Amino acid sequence: xxxxxxxxxxxxxxxxxxxxxxxxxxxxxxxxxxxxxxxxxxxxxxxxxxxxxxxxxxxxxxxxxxxxxxxxxxxxxxxxxxxxxxxxxxxxxxxxxxxxxxxxxxxxxxxxxxxxxxxxxxxxxxxxxxxxxxxxxxxxxxxxxxxx
Numbered sequence: 070x071x072x073x074x075x076x077x078x079x080x081x082x083x084x085x086x087x088x089x090x091x092x093x094x095x096x097x098x099x100x101x102x103x104x105x106x107x108x109x110x111x112x113x114x115x116x117x118x119x120x121x122x123x124x125x126x127x128x129x130x131x132x133x134x135x136x137x138x139x140x141x142x143x144x145x146x147x148x149x150x151x152x153x154x155x156x157x158x159x160x161x162x163x164x165x166x167x168x169x170x171x172x173x174x175x176x177x178x179x180x181x182x183x184x185x186x187x188x189x190x191x192x193x194x195x196x197x198x199x200x201x202x203x204x205x206x207x208x209x210x211x212x213x214x215x216x217x
Contacts (some may be wrong), residue, residue, distance in 0.1 A: 072093050072094035073090075073091040073093060073097075073098055073116075074094070074097040074101070074117045074118045074119070074131065075094065077094065078095070078096065079094055080092035080093055081093075081094065081095060081098075082094075082098040084098070084101065089115060089116065091116075091117075100118070100120075100123075101113065112138070113136060114130075114134050114135045114138040114139070114140065116133075116134030116135075117134060117135065117139075118134040119132070121138075121139050121142055143147065166210065167207060170207050170210070171207065173203055174200055174203045174204065174207070177199050177200050180192075181196040181197060181200065184196055199201050
């Protein structure tokens with residue numbers, strides 16, 4: 070079985086951390102055990118066994134669980150690098166009309182599926198025409214018109 074920590078090697082050692090069993094290769098087991106002897110509780114990732122000190126040396130985290138395990142120490146670092154600690158996302162640089170057209174097209178596709186399941190063919194034909202018209206409008210807005 071592969072090592073739960075590095076994904077490589079032959080996992081020979083089983084370590085239980087916070088109710089989860091980790092299968093570790095010799096190298097990760099030694100690293101975890103030596104780190105556990107010198108590091109205070111709470112700075113070893115319970116999912117992969119990575120230590121905060123390893124993060125400081127490499128600048129890389131071992132897994133997604135490291136974000137939870139090192140949260141208190143990572144927040145100031147993230148704030149310093151990015152200015153914020155909360156992801157707020159971005160809106161695509163398109164006008165809102167295109168986004169509304171995408172949403173409407175998805176809504177019509179759902180209606181079309183329902184109409185087809187219920188064998189309402191006239192409704193399905195109308196919905197299909199509407200979807201094609203919206204798709205053409207989206208293409209015209211994104212690519213500056215058609216070649217007709």
